[in-house]
Amino acid sequence: MKLSRSWLATAATVSGVCALEASYDYIIVGGGTAGSALATRLSLGLPQAKILLVEAGPSALDELRINVPGLRGSILGSGYDWNFTTVPQGSLGGRVIDVNRGKVLGGSSAMNYLCYDRASAPEYDAWRELGSPGWGWKTMIAAMTKSENFTGPEDGDRHGRRGPIRNYYNRVLYPIIRAWQPTVAALGINVNDGGSLSGAPVGVMFQPTNINVDKRTRSYAANSYLPLAGSNLEVLTNTQVTKVNLAKRGKKPSCATGVTLPNGTVIRASKEVILSAGSVQSPGLLELSGIGQSRVLQAAGITPHIDLPGVGENYQDHIRVSNTYRLKDGVESFDNLIFDNAGANATGEMQKWLTGERSLYEYTTAAYGFMNWGQLGVAGAMKAAAASVVQSTNVVDAKKLQYLNNAQVPSVEILYEANYVGAAGYTGGRFLTLISTVMQPFARGSVHINPSNPQGKPVIDPRFASNEYDIKGLVEAAKFSRRIAHTEPMRSAWEAETEPGEAVQTDAQWRTFATGALGSFYHPVGTCAMLPLKDGGVVDADLKVYGVANLRVVDNSIIPIIPSAHIQTAAYGIAEVAAEKIIAAHAGSSKSENACNCK
Numbered sequence: 001m002k003l004s005r006s007w008l009a010t011a012a013t014v015s016g017v018c019a020l021e022a023s024y025d026y027i028i029v030g031g032g033t034a035g036s037a038l039a040t041r042l043s044l045g046l047p048q049a050k051i052l053l054v055e056a057g058p059s060a061l062d063e064l065r066i067n068v069p070g071l072r073g074s075i076l077g078s079g080y081d082w083n084f085t086t087v088p089q090g091s092l093g094g095r096v097i098d099v100n101r102g103k104v105l106g107g108s109s110a111m112n113y114l115c116y117d118r119a120s121a122p123e124y125d126a127w128r129e130l131g132s133p134g135w136g137w138k139t140m141i142a143a144m145t146k147s148e149n150f151t152g153p154e155d156g157d158r159h160g161r162r163g164p165i166r167n168y169y170n171r172v173l174y175p176i177i178r179a180w181q182p183t184v185a186a187l188g189i190n191v192n193d194g195g196s197l198s199g200a201p202v203g204v205m206f207q208p209t210n211i212n213v214d215k216r217t218r219s220y221a222a223n224s225y226l227p228l229a230g231s232n233l234e235v236l237t238n239t240q241v242t243k244v245n246l247a248k249r250g251k252k253p254s255c256a257t258g259v260t261l262p263n264g265t266v267i268r269a270s271k272e273v274i275l276s277a278g279s280v281q282s283p284g285l286l287e288l289s290g291i292g293q294s295r296v297l298q299a300a301g302i303t304p305h306i307d308l309p310g311v312g313e314n315y316q317d318h319i320r321v322s323n324t325y326r327l328k329d330g331v332e333s334f335d336n337l338i339f340d341n342a343g344a345n346a347t348g349e350m351q352k353w354l355t356g357e358r359s360l361y362e363y364t365t366a367a368y369g370f371m372n373w374g375q376l377g378v379a380g381a382m383k384a385a386a387a388s389v390v391q392s393t394n395v396v397d398a399k400k401l402q403y404l405n406n407a408q409v410p411s412v413e414i415l416y417e418a419n420y421v422g423a424a425g426y427t428g429g430r431f432l433t434l435i436s437t438v439m440q441p442f443a444r445g446s447v448h449i450n451p452s453n454p455q456g457k458p459v460i461d462p463r464f465a466s467n468e469y470d471i472k473g474l475v476e477a478a479k480f481s482r483r484i485a486h487t488e489p490m491r492s493a494w495e496a497e498t499e500p501g502e503a504v505q506t507d508a509q510w511r512t513f514a515t516g517a518l519g520s521f522y523h524p525v526g527t528c529a530m531l532p533l534k535d536g537g538v539v540d541a542d543l544k545v546y547g548v549a550n551l552r553v554v555d556n557s558i559i560p561i562i563p564s565a566h567i568q569t570a571a572y573g574i575a576e577v578a579a580e581k582i583i584a585a586h587a588g589s590s591k592s593e594n595a596c597n598c599k
């Protein structure tokens with residue numbers, strides 16, 4: 001690939017004269033996780049095609065806050081973060097929740113916490129069962145392992161070993177982290193080491209992390225996929241696409257002719273435009289282009305072209321809450337490397353990282369538990385809560401209800417960290433944290449452009465904890481986290497629970513704590529859902545936007561129903577599947593079939 005500098009030499013100076021405009025076969029909007037992977041695969045698979053990848057943020061390949069695994073989290077709220085927030089959440093007393101997203105080449109894969117895992121097989125099969133032929137576990141596991149290069153001995157699990165994204169099991173583990181499996185197993189949970197990536201994640205285990213074992217750097221879309229691309233891929237950074245341009249073709253579906261940049265420059269696409277701007281911004285780009293709910297478009301003063309009610313709806317995200325425990329004297333933690341990073345120990349460890357020695361800055365999340373409600377002893381109560389909130393006319397809700405009868409599908413995740421990750425704020429000391437997450441909350445919210453500033457920050461309303469199942473689930477998961485903390489050998493490591501604190505005992509107190517401490521787990525999906533049109537779908541099984549011949553969405557916004565996992569593997573998998581589809585379509589098409597004639 002080449003970072004574009006001189007492309008404008010061929011770009012439009014006289015509007016309406018197509019021959020003078022910069023032109024590509026494919027334009028991909030958003031050089032994030034899926035967009036960078038897709039651009040690379042198209043470049044390799046279609047060596048004759050000219051491909052442009054446009055990213056709003058900069059390239060930051062030398063940025064230590066991205067590259068050093070242990071500095072994960074440090075670019076949240078920085079210039080590499082879009083800094084979105086939700087609207088005030090009614091069920092959280094009007095609190096506003098941060099919605100962090102990467103604004104940098106590599107997108108949120110540059111910002112994420114390097115948890116590398118997969119959901120259960122039935123959850124990928126659900127995509128097909130909800131109406132998208134060809135999708136499912138078989139398709140996605142092939143695609144996800146195609147993107148992966150795992151380093152480590154055969155452990156019986158499913159790992160790719162030839163793909164771009166490097167991963168391995170953490171080699172830096174604090175002694176307290178080793179207490180994880182024996183502690184959780186003492187509560188009757190199965191140990192699932194070496195089996196959790198094969199579509200059956202229920203249990204307690206260590207999981208891999210996406211680090212390049214040779215360089216000890218984060219392995220992400222910008223430094224692991226893009227360098228593989230050919231010179232037929234141009235990458236334009238620091239450029240936020242304002243809209244997709246559409247043209248009519250008689251009575252046939254509309255078609256995309258290219259994109260417009262903030263300064264009015266038009267770039268043409270002779271084959272396809274692909275949106276990979278992520279779950280928060282891909283729906284907004286459709287709206288800015290005249291595709292979406294007419295009410296939303298009209299309020300923003302945008303001429304509606306295609307009425308597509310599903311755009312920006314069906315927003316789903318994981319909700320989480322943390323229990324934190326102050327460690328006893330002498331128990332080591334990672335806290336000083338985060339909160340005292342100018343101290344002697346941290347600077348010494350950073351020096352080791354920089355000179356290639358084994359460093360504590362390689363530490364990332366290692367210890368996971370994925371459980372169903374039965375394992376927590378609350379299956380009946382949670383099913384009853386679900387039955388009370390499910391909307392029988394909604395196919396996504398109905399599928400989530402089915403999951404509750406399938407023991408292979410986790411309902412809860414608990415993450416175990418050797419440092420403080422609480423909501424109250426760090427006030428010194430060493431901690432362990434248990435992060436409790438509801439895997440399939442029933443809240444379905446929305447994201448739409450802001451009518452008073454359509455190009456600005458979108459209006460995000462996830463409706464967090466707006467129903468009984470979601471809030472009860474969070475409370476039950478956090479109560480179970482307390483049981484874990486009180487079980488040996490973990491119990492011997494800490495001296496006090498600081499969040500929520502032992503004063504919290506009744507369900508009413510737990511609810512107050514949970515609504516006050518709830519955060520997003522950064523996994524929004526579903527806002528350009530791959531579903532039938534009648535069920536609120538935005539794209540079909542080929543990821544094509546309904547009503548437009550040559551406009552696709554390829555990112556996590558197409559996931560119709562939130563999976564029980566961290567979802568970067570899904571983003572890479574979706575990009576791999578999409579690349580195969582686009583390459584196959586290219587081979588089967590004549591030039592006139594796909595191209596829109598200049599208007």
Ligand SMILES: Cc1cc2nc3c(=O)[nH]c(=O)nc-3n(C[C@H](O)[C@H](O)[C@H](O)COP(=O)(O)OP(=O)(O)OC[C@H]3O[C@@H](n4cnc5c(N)ncnc54)[C@H](O)[C@@H]3O)c2cc1C
Nearest residue numbers: 030032033034056107108112113115241278556566567568
């Ligand atoms: C803080 C955080 C922690 C996370 N931790 C984990 C984890 O540990 N493990 C895990 O599996 N998942 C994790 N995730 C989730 C995972 O990283 C994301 O779901 C995934 O990266 C999303 O990929 P995407 O391609 O859908 O979107 P993104 O990677 O966000 O890509 C969208 C890209 O589009 C660009 N863009 C947007 N609008 C425009 C425009 N108009 N013009 C040009 N460019 C535009 C953006 O700048 C961005 O680069 C985390 C996410 C966050 C934010």
Ligand SMILES: *[C@@H]1O[C@H](CO)[C@@H](O)[C@H](O)[C@H]1NC(C)=O
Nearest residue numbers: 077078079080081082083103
């Ligand atoms: C996000 O907020 C921080 C802190 O206010 C700011 O420095 C940064 O520039 C913001 N990011 C963007 C992309 O504007």
Ligand SMILES: *[C@@H]1O[C@H](CO)[C@@H](O)[C@H](O)[C@H]1NC(C)=O
Nearest residue numbers: 149150151161162163164213
């Ligand atoms: C996969 O990772 C190993 C290091 O473990 C490396 O030697 C190898 O070159 C990588 N393969 C590819 C295809 O990148």
Ligand SMILES: *[C@@H]1O[C@H](CO)[C@@H](O)[C@H](O)[C@H]1NC(C)=O
Nearest residue numbers: 008238239261262263264265
């Ligand atoms: C328009 O924006 C592009 C992309 O950011 C930039 O390269 C170009 O110089 C701008 N063109 C004009 C005419 O300002």
Ligand SMILES: *[C@@H]1O[C@H](CO)[C@@H](O)[C@H](O)[C@H]1NC(C)=O
Nearest residue numbers: 332333344345346347348349
């Ligand atoms: C930092 O502290 C840890 C103990 O918590 C120790 O193992 C490590 O060697 C120290 N590193 C440096 C560079 O002092």
